[in-house]
Amino acid sequence: MDFAFNDEQQMLLDTTRRFIAGRYSFEQRNQVLGSADGWSREVWAQLADLGLLAINIPEEQGGIGAGPLGTMLVGNAIGEGLLLEPFWSSAVVATHAIGTLASSAQRAALLPALASGESIAVLAHDEAGTRFDAMNVEMTAVARGDGWELQGRKCAVYHASAANVLLVSAKVGSELGVFMVPSDATGMQLSAFTTVDGQAAADVAFDQVMLGAEARLGGDAHETLPAVLDYALAALCAEAFGAMDRILAATIAYSRARVQFGAPIGSFQALQHRMADMFMHLEQARSMSYLAASQCLNPDAQARGQALSAAKALMGQAARFIGQQSVQLHGGMGMTDELDVSHYFKRLLAFELRCGSSDQHLENYRSGLRAA
Template sequence: MLRDGARRYLADDFATRRRGDGAAGSAGWRGYADLGWLALLAPEDAGGLGGDIEDVLILAEEMGRALSLQPYIASAVLATGLVDLVAAGQQRLDLLGAMASGDRRFAPALYEPGRRYRLEPEVRAVTSGAGYRLSGAKSLIAGGAGADGLLVTALLGDGVVGLFLAAMENAAIFPTRYATIDDADTIDVRFEQVELGPDALLGITTIDAIDDVLDEARLALCADTLGALERAVEITADYLKTRTQFGQPLANFQALQHSVVEMYIDADSIRSSLYNAIAVFDRGGREDRRRAVSSCWVKTFDAAKGIAGMAVHLHGGIGMTTEYPVGHYLRRVMVSERSFGDVEHHLARYMELAG
């Protein structure tokens, strides 16, 4: 039911965007809020639905399928998880409520230039009067463009990591806005002696705890990718049935049939890997969860470019055009596989835990 509704709602996303009727397509953030999608993972005590990760994964699949550019995983899944983890008391309730209703949208700023996928921040926060002063830089902040604020990890000294909420209108935050190859908006930021009030520090946390929250976002991104790849396979099979060469549909040629079948098996194996991770998520301890998420990540992104690239290939020239959707799946997975650690990063994490 959730899936059917989401599929209908997101159906025209890509076409609308191509027509230029709105940078983010027809299904805007407000619409997501009205459908309750932003409240799915927020706890019930903060006005959320306290939903299941599985519902989020279904939505993520549909968003990948529809090539949606809304920063759902960054600003709904990850940001909600971080605030829920770190903030406390009335501030936690207020922020989670505002995020769930769509009134405020935040973008997590975890990664830094020249630090690949390390989560340990080099951005520093020092006390300044009653508040804090932030310096350093963050990069590739998904959902950062148009966000109300950034959720910034910063070093408070002695290896203590704090999570700060920095409002975007602060004059000492210098954002650089640019498009990523999947046509999404992103920003890098420099913090030049950014003065923050005492309540900007949401709380103290640990890299391990952040990594745990990230694992939910990682699974969501794997699901997004699965949805994208399954759609790419469908589009390709349909195209082969309509395109005629040598006096017959391309779908009559066994070599092409078998290429599509291999794409299908690879994509469906990602679904199996995702189910494995979900099962572990429900009952496993931290190590088991990490292992299962990294396993799913490697499985997903080892196969993703091969499937999406083959979808382009089997279309011939039309697959190379920006006008046609299939090539956008390839561009999307290239961004996704670099979002929360890449294949090598997760293979290493898997092997450390496998011991």
Template sequence: MDFNVNQEQQQFADALRRWVDKDYAFEKRRSIIHSEAGVSDAAWAGLAELGMTALPLPSSAGGFDGTAVDMLLVMQELGRGLVVEPYFATVFGAKFLTLAGGHEAVLEQVAAGSLKLACALGEHQARHDLFDIATTATGSGNGFVLDGTKTVVMHGAQAGSLIVSARSSGEQRSTDGISLFLVPVDAPGVSIQDNRTIDGQRAATVTLVQVVLGAEALIGQAGQGWEILDAALDYGATLLCAEAVGAMDAIFAATLEYLKTRQQFGAPIGKFQALQHRMADMFIHLEQARSMAMLAAAKVDSDDVAERRRIVSAAKARVNQAATFVGQQAVQLHGGMGVTDELPAAHHFKRLTMIALSLGDIDHHIERFIAQPGFLPLETV
């Protein structure tokens, strides 16, 4: 399989890297994450001007029909630059609308950068099983009434609308009976509590109390939202894999530079063979993660659902392992400096830790991989 990017893709990635270097330098980012809003309207406008908000959306909604491979390059640069703007949350939410069809007017706003989205999918009892839904959607006339609480909604307080999963029928852990809704954050009955996460991003707890929605808020068909939810989750996991690779690229380069300059016993510590071995191990983990992220991007839109699930889960499990290893090794090789707020490596480490726990940890995706058709367990001797 050819994983070489074309000239247009590389130019797009290069433009984003230049923007990050110029307008989103590390000190600028630190000032943003410590601000009350936690995000920057100017930075969001910059991303929209570069075409990032339009890239993954369909041309019918003013987008560029960007593929997951296009997004691979974008997310790598955002990971490398530690960008905390609600870009992932927005394109992740837009994927639900794209998969379901319709909602063109909303997607046009997203493409133009005038609307941010967030995905309210998780609940306190669900952990990584996002089909475990206690939030209810009760039919009322031509619409629905939503009640429930959604937890760890990334950039929920910064969004204009939420993608909300709710149960309109069936048992709490059933994949049948799941409905998806587009909910304005200012709808009566919606309350949002914003918090800053350890990696400098924002997450919210969203409470829904007797939220009345019209039929137009429904995404797809009532009670049949699992296929859309499952496909969108794989897309989101693929984007996180790409972001992790970008963050690992940056933390690996920073660690290598540190080993070249830090002196001990009259020589750079990078000359010590034991540390060279550790850097070699980090490089192997990074390159394996890069290969799996590329494979996931190439296959996430596959019509073969079992293949998509298998490859994305294999990629997310391997990238999670690499993110944990590379991040921890980098912190140790930096010594005490590796955990200081003034050092970018510490922030990359925190972001890698969060990615490894987002949309499925290692155990979750290994179990999901094993559950797919065609997996052959080792024979018991």
């Protein structure tokens, strides 16, 4: 398979990396991390100016239409920089969900504001106690007069407090619906918290939230929403690979600079073997990230699900191994917040559990093989 990228894709990667290097250094990120919101509106506006918030909007609708490979490359750079802004939540997941589920009128109303950074949307789908079963939804939407009434709870919604619109999944009788809920909706309550890797998230409760008839995106989402979640998972894998690549590079550089017993520790054979194992895991993760990007739009739901689960399971294992080895090779300083290695480790730790753990996706893969 040819993994060469065309000029436009390479330009997306280079543009994002230049932005990270020039405007999102580790020190600048720490300032964002310590801010009240936990993310930067100025950085968000700059991402919009670069066109990066429009990569999942088709060209005919004013976007870039970069597709899975373009999203993967931008995600690599986003992961390298450990961005705290809602790029994955809004510019990837919510934007792709709207493009997949919404009517033409809804897309025309929502997508331009998302591309310009004026509006932020996030998908609120996960619920407590579902054991990573993506289609296990207990929240309900009931028709009331000319509108809908939402009742239920969503958990760990990334960047919910930053969003202007929440895209909320709910049961509609035997169907599954996705509803647009404005951030100021009466009856909606957010319980905000910070994730282990420093990102803003919230549990969201909906108590008789009333919406208009136009709030529903499309029709039954039983088949379309899993496709959106698979696309989101592929993008998350891309970000994780970027973080793995950067933490390994930092570890190799440290092993060349740290001198012990009169020699750089990188010259010790035992440590060379460990870094070689880390490199092997990284290259396997690279291949799995490519697999996820190449299969995330596969119309065959079973083949797509198996490929994405295989990628997430292997990349989760790689993330844990590379992260743990990097911290150990840095010694005690590898756990300090003053060193970027600890922040990459936390991001990789969170990745392994987000959107289904490695064990869960391994079981999903096995189940798919048995079903086939």
